[in-house]
Amino acid sequence: MKKIFTLFILIWGFICLEAQNTYYPQAFFDKKLARDMLGFGNSTIEGVASTKQKNNWGIKPLLGEKHYAPKGTVIMLFPVTPYFEEFYDMRRKYENKKTTVYMSEEAFKYRVEALTDDHGRFKFEKLKPGKYYLETIVNFTATASYQQQTGTSDAYNGYGAYLYSTPIYSTFFYGYSAANRESKFVEIKQDGELKEIKL
Secondary structure, X not given: OHHHHHHHHHHHHHHHXXXXXXXXXXXXXXXXXXXXXXXXXXXXXXXXOEEEOOOOOOOOOOOOOEEEOOOOOEEEEEEOOHHHHHHHHHHHHHOEOOEEEOOOHHHHHOOEEEXXXXXXXXXXXXXXXXXXXXXXXEEEEEEEEEXXXXXXXXXXXXXXXXXXXXXXXXXXXXEEEEEEEEEEEEEEOOOOOEEEEEO
């Protein structure tokens, strides 16, 4: 019986692994190009990182409450190489709950990081002209609500005979932790340029 149970667990684990698809870009990663793109220049990208709570349809409403990135949130900056362009296109087209797209470990090393301050602000300095991709994960506490029946309202006729009941609902609020990925492409066209963005 134990052998049958163990076999079942192994088969189930294999099925779960098969259901999760992992992809990597097939383009050649030119580390010399990436290193050169991340060389020193005189330009700056600075901004503020924030997100909004998604609604029931997974959309961030335009007028929704902003949640600023907590202090110490990591902002990553990548040079937009041909390899990165393929990675981004693949992630945009294929990534979902069952499919994950990763860049190679070597490509992931060619990035610059900055940390946010108390107000979600960050800054990248000494950048060269070129195209960059910025990404972060903003953690925040969101609020949601649900309705629950908490009683009934009974109706009677003029003779005191029962007619019907109407349910009474109350709304309850609760907080939960959430995280959204925020990203943006930024292009520096001239050396010495200052780009101010909202991530």
